[in-house]
Amino acid sequence: QSSVTLFGIVDTNISHVNHANGAGDSLTGVGINGNATSRIGFRGVEDLGGGLKAGFWLEAGHNPDAGDGASGGAPAGSGLMFKRRSTVSLMGGFGEVRLGRDLVPSYTKVSSYDVFGQVGFGSFQGWKNWEGATTTDSDGYRQNNMLAYYTPNFGGFSAGLGYGFDEQVSGKNGRYMGGFAAFDNGPLSVTLALDRRDIAFPVVGVPFTGKKDMVTLGGAYDLSVVKLNAIVQQSRYKADGLSGSDKFNAYSFGVTAPVGAGQVRVQYALYDQKAISSKAHQLSLGYVHNLSKRTAVYGTLAHMRNKDASNLGLGGGGIGNGAPGMGENQTGLSLGVRHSF
Amino acid sequence: QSSVTLFGIVDTNISHVNHANGAGDSLTGVGINGNATSRIGFRGVEDLGGGLKAGFWLEAGHNPDAGDGASGGAPAGSGLMFKRRSTVSLMGGFGEVRLGRDLVPSYTKVSSYDVFGQVGFGSFQGWKNWEGATTTDSDGYRQNNMLAYYTPNFGGFSAGLGYGFDEQVSGKNGRYMGGFAAFDNGPLSVTLALDRRDIAFPVVGVPFTGKKDMVTLGGAYDLSVVKLNAIVQQSRYKADGLSGSDKFNAYSFGVTAPVGAGQVRVQYALYDQKAISSKAHQLSLGYVHNLSKRTAVYGTLAHMRNKDASNLGLGGGGIGNGAPGMGENQTGLSLGVRHSF
């Protein structure tokens, strides 16, 4: 049917990770999503005339190592769900109004400065859930019940705003407010993103309601031979009724370089976890070799060095790696294939 | 592939409803399915020659506000399931034989006289589960394990019969028997539908097995300027071994009028809940503006006025509205977009 584009990705690899848990065990197996998140989707755009367009986008994540659909915020054991994106849009000269579940505007563009594309062992971990906060509708990346607006591009300037309704009869748990402003011109790209979430989280073991505020500044500069990327980010958790807040600062600096049909990627990240007075350093190396526009083989090697009470793990590799013990390091290696359709 | 038609709908809106629960709370958020139920499906028909055709229909509901598949009878938290319809058909001069899960014949045609199409705040609530009855295989609209037969159209006359097997080793819980007979001629359309379900339900707190019988008579007359629609319905619950039965009578009268590229809808419904000697009145107003054949914007405003012990809520709007307190009213408003593909 001409009105629907069927699209997707299948990404599998062989992965190994050490200190995959607090006990220090290693894991080896068939991992997934080392280069891009496996997905299947249906989307389309209809021209309504007079410059107006309507569009839909339904996208489900899937895990090709086990065949299930626990991806994009869907819980363990789930079947396929359009949890990655599930929206209707009206688009025109005014920009785009979008309704449904989607990535939040304060994540989409600014996360693109992670040279590992937010997937695999190499991915920047700044958007992780630092304090075990839970919300009804959101996983920190995506939001249910969201009304979002994206401006058109005005001479390189663009912006997006989103409001995620909590739909709670009491309290505001799950509410999201956020947005970004960006400037793109030739080799330069800069984005500032801000958001606030109403969350529930434990402080010294007691459940509290509160807020999580994030500020993220990212940028890239393309020198042709290499492209430089950087992210500076602060996540701040504040419990209602308590003074003070918990801060987690994260920084990344990444470089990509085209090499023939491939791309080399190097990225350093620092996680300055002020709230627990501990730091972690991550160094990630990657190579993606394109066999075609649709198919690539890749390798990623990443190392997380935890200091003091820090116990950060690398990004999920589909083989069940979690957090190492406090002060323990974690190293992951994956070699795989990514195929798009 | 030429043998498959991929089709679907995404329908989202902004909704508000007051007295959304027994405590009288209000809810505002991103609702869904205000004009049509969001779905994705795959269907096809094959010509076998000699006037014989084979067809299949696989249709899953989905909730674009959260991305999940808890729709069409699928439980909360479900992934995509072909719960809306999942059938194989053989068709010919004799009519159609259909096997699988589907809407029951006693619902399909006669429910079309609800001018709000059985979705959103404006929808006629006659088919709701009045007494908390549970069956193994059915949600009152659809039935598992069903063998159905639909006649061809004989000069305006048509009919359908269905039998839903209970597949129980003891008892008959979940069994369905029902059908309809209809007459369509020019501006006139009339349908009579009857069904019986074997159910389990509590009577004065004690679990009983029993039967639910429904009789529904519906009709429409198209005056071109306006189209008149009406439904008269009785649901009767009878516990095995007890004398007497609980009756719920429901009536609707609806009018639609084309207005340029749009349609105005007005409907009044009366729910005469004999079993609890209480009535409820529902008034619903709607406007659907077609931006194209595939895309429409719509607005629906509906009010349910409960008397005595009645605590009916409006149709589900995707923002979690339930039943108000006894004798409390509920008002809902939604403004949204429906896009078909």
Place this chain on the structure above:
Amino acid sequence: QSSVTLFGIVDTNISHVNHANGAGDSLTGVGINGNATSRIGFRGVEDLGGGLKAGFWLEAGHNPDAGDGASGGAPAGSGLMFKRRSTVSLMGGFGEVRLGRDLVPSYTKVSSYDVFGQVGFGSFQGWKNWEGATTTDSDGYRQNNMLAYYTPNFGGFSAGLGYGFDEQVSGKNGRYMGGFAAFDNGPLSVTLALDRRDIAFPVVGVPFTGKKDMVTLGGAYDLSVVKLNAIVQQSRYKADGLSGSDKFNAYSFGVTAPVGAGQVRVQYALYDQKAISSKAHQLSLGYVHNLSKRTAVYGTLAHMRNKDASNLGLGGGGIGNGAPGMGENQTGLSLGVRHSF
């Protein structure tokens, strides 16, 4: 989109089975998968040049009697999952390397000598889980986290090897190792398959870890008028730390014959359950009438005769038939339609 083939099957029937449980109850209803397992899938192959190809295959089972996706290893109540197959492949002159969840190589080819195609009442039961063994990743037919290699066809010879990673931090539960070697030449086809699984299973009520080893030899000879098929199989369960092992031998002999546009199928199977010193005999009769290449009607009649402590049931028919009582027989009949797209 030219890069994706959308395909599937819907198979429904009317089924009856007696002694459907230990209490001896009968069941009648709408069954499924009497001729082929209902499914929906997306697959494609991309030519990368230089003799290299990339391919993907995502295939979900579904149950058209209830609309759910609990098929192919997905648990009860599941939505659609790509549990039947979910792989990326690289293919070339060297053969095929495949990563993901899939049927194990020691099952695929050798199971083709079951003339009932491993579905419905007539299916050969040799691959059932004889001792209640559980693994993390496998249902005996398919395996998560599998790296598989398939050779090209060398003058009739072919082979496949698979390794399914357990991805356990301690123990090996869920690991699979296996493969097959086959020879096909004109009317003759022979396949030998071997595999070992690391499992958990109870021995005299105590949970043990252990191994399940299977050896399967199968073959077929096509005499044109009829085609002869046979399978000889041993499943051996061995608990770690215990001497001795439990053996289950299974044999089938099947004949198919083309009859006009249809095919007659007859198969006898013997289940010599050494571990419980009991035997069962199964006789299955089937007829498949092709209405087109895509659509067939079919009938299957099968009888399982249990001796001594044997209580084998027939293959699942979608109406909930389980194991009969010890020494009780089970007979099943199904009449249905299979439609492919």
